[in-house]
Amino acid sequence: MVGMMGWGSQEQGWRKGPWTPEEDKLLSEYVGLHGEGRWSSVGRSAGLNRSGKSCRLRWVNYLRPGLKRGQITPQEEGIIIELHALWGNKWSTIARYLPGRTDNEIKNYWRTHFKKKDKSSHKGEKRSRRAQSLKQHLNHHQQPQRQQQEAQAQPETVYETENMPSSLHAEPNEHQEKIMEETRAAKEAVPMHAAAEDHCPPAQEVPSWEDFVGDHVLWGGLWNFDDVHDPFDHPSNCNKMAMQNQASSAGFSCDFHGGGYYIFQGNVVDF
DNA sequence: AATGATGTCAACCGCCCGGTG
DNA sequence: CCACCGGGCGGTTGACATCAT
Numbered sequence: 001m002v003g004m005m006g007w008g009s010q011e012q013g014w015r016k017g018p019w020t021p022e023e024d025k026l027l028s029e030y031v032g033l034h035g036e037g038r039w040s041s042v043g044r045s046a047g048l049n050r051s052g053k054s055c056r057l058r059w060v061n062y063l064r065p066g067l068k069r070g071q072i073t074p075q076e077e078g079i080i081i082e083l084h085a086l087w088g089n090k091w092s093t094i095a096r097y098l099p100g101r102t103d104n105e106i107k108n109y110w111r112t113h114f115k116k117k118d119k120s121s122h123k124g125e126k127r128s129r130r131a132q133s134l135k136q137h138l139n140h141h142q143q144p145q146r147q148q149q150e151a152q153a154q155p156e157t158v159y160e161t162e163n164m165p166s167s168l169h170a171e172p173n174e175h176q177e178k179i180m181e182e183t184r185a186a187k188e189a190v191p192m193h194a195a196a197e198d199h200c201p202p203a204q205e206v207p208s209w210e211d212f213v214g215d216h217v218l219w220g221g222l223w224n225f226d227d228v229h230d231p232f233d234h235p236s237n238c239n240k241m242a243m244q245n246q247a248s249s250a251g252f253s254c255d256f257h258g259g260g261y262y263i264f265q266g267n268v269v270d271f
Numbered sequence: 272a273a274t275g276a277t278g279t280c281a282a283c284c285g286c287c288c289g290g291t292g
Numbered sequence: 293c294c295a296c297c298g299g300g301c302g303g304t305t306g307a308c309a310t311c312a313t
Contacts, residue, residue, distance in 0.1 A: 016282080017282075017283090017307095018281070018282075018307085019281090019282090037299085038298085039299070040297085040299090051283095052299085053283085053284090053299085054282075054283080057281090057282065057283080058281090060300095061282085062281075062282095089301095089302065089303085090301090090302090091302065092301060092302085103300095103301075104280080104281075104302095105280080107303085108280055108281085109279095111279095112278070112279065112280085
């Protein structure tokens with residue numbers, strides 16, 4: 001591939017591995033002075049023996065101001081689940097809707113918590129994966145890479161619901177069934193993802209977490225008014241009035257209260 | 272306390288895409 | 293139109309931490 005050399009390759013002897021505090025300082029100072037971009041020259045210009053790719057990654061995932069770090073909140077988790085159901089593994093797209101979170105963080109979180117796992121064979125999984133990667137390493141020069149990747153890239157369309165938070169995977173009772181039905185109807189009536197879908201087509205054949213959760217979780221997760229930064233490009237892009245109107249036109253009750261919560265179909269939802 | 276199993280996450284790899292000459 | 297390059301993305305790896313036995 002052409003782009004391979006663009007970042008500076010191994011023959012230039014770039015340093016690899018964990019970043020030291022000194023390197024972080026150099027990179028932060030450099031980006032602070034010159035701004036983001038032109039990563040390929042950052043490595044040398046900043047006095048770092050790092051590839052541009054490595055510099056960019058370190059900046060984006062670790063040094064960039066405004067990163068949250070720490071535990072993913074249940075609300076963020078809900079957003080991740082919902083957006084993943086919409087878009088699949090579009091981690092960077094999902095990350096745009098979680099201010100302070102990086103695509104890498106979300107990707108890791110998803111893989112850790114929701115990735116399909118065969119619990120029964122879980123024990124040997126990692127070992128066999130490593131054995132496989134060793135095998136691949138050994139075959140590296142014998143097999144076309146594309147073919148190799150396609151063989152690995154099996155669609156991730158099955159989810160291990162038992163790994164979901166307990167509140168999300170309980171077998172729905174009759175009442176919950178009804179609510180979920182209503183939620184689906186509401187989602188048809190209320191195109192809350194319309195703006196986002198303009199930019200990114202929904203992933204096909206991926207079950208939505210609405211298959212697992214009740215509506216109060218869904219609405220409480222996505223309609224997160226604290227996180228609205230760009231009023232024209234956000235899945236929670238709606239104001240309270242609009243939400244109230246849309247909800248009522250879809251046959252739901254939805255009342256807002258001053259203290260950071262609303263009552264949706266009798267459920268109190270914080271935001 | 273020792274050891275193996277499992278979880279977490281920073282970092283790397285390889286590919287794709289858009290801009291440019 | 294084509295080749296090259298920079299930038300970005302998703303998948304994967306591996307070191308370290310934590311848990312279980």
